[in-house]
Amino acid sequence: MKKISSLILLLWSGSLMASPIVFNFSSPSFSGIGQSSHYLTIENLEKSRKQAILDKADAEQRRLDNELKNTAIEIFRKNLETLFYSTLATQIIDNVFGVKDDQQNDGETTIDGYKIVWTSTDEYGDDDGVGIIITNVATGEVIYNYGFPYQEEPPADD
Numbered sequence: 678m679k680k681i682s683s684l685i686l687l688l689w690s691g692s693l694m695a696s697p698i699v700f701n702f703s704s705p706s707f708s709g710i711g712q713s714s715h716y717l718t719i720e721n722l723e724k725s726r727k728q729a730i731l732d733k734a735d736a737e738q739r740r741l742d743n744e745l746k747n748t749a750i751e752i753f754r755k756n757l758e759t760l761f762y763s764t765l766a767t768q769i770i771d772n773v774f775g776v777k778d779d780q781q782n783d784g785e786t787t788i789d790g791y792k793i794v795w796t797s798t799d800e801y802g803d804d805d806g807v808g809i810i811i812t813n814v815a816t817g818e819v820i821y822n823y824g825f826p827y828q829e830e831p832p833a834d835d
Contacts, residue, residue, distance in 0.1 A: 762788075765786070765788070769784070769786075769793075769809075772795070773797045783795060787814060790813065790814050791811055791812065791813060791814065792811070793810075793811050794809070794810045794811075794812070795807070795808065795809045796808045806826055807824070807825040808822075808825075809821070809822075809823040809825075810822050810823075
């Protein structure tokens with residue numbers, strides 16, 4: 678019985694066939710299978726990393742700029758500048774609508790590259806009695822052109 682099983686095993690093993698051992702790379706860079714999508718993935722990763730670095734640098738720059746803008750001296754300067762412009766606007770209004778002897782019907786001033794010109798007809802009830810024109814000195818472009826009515830009624834004498 679041993680001989681028969683050995684003989685059957687010998688005959689059967691002769692009919693077996695083996696395939697050759699073939700090595701395949703699993704990386705698309707070496708095998709070429711899925712290579713284009715692999716390269717696109719790598720490119721997208723590199724691009725998003727570079728963009729994240731740029732965004733982080735921009736955010737840091739904005740933080741530093743805001744920090745410089747909010748120093749005590751910078752806040753003081755902004756407040757002083759606001760008060761200066763407010764006082765200047767009040768003076769222009771006083772010139773246009775002031776008392777007869779103290780009134781200035783027209784004038785101009787230049788502030789930070791902008792020329793401000795005001796005119797007044799000095800006529801009560803005039804719908805276009807006051808005009809203010811703000812012009813960019815460098816370009817000559819008119820930025821604002823306002824027309825306001827002059828006082829509707831003369832002030833009451835006390």
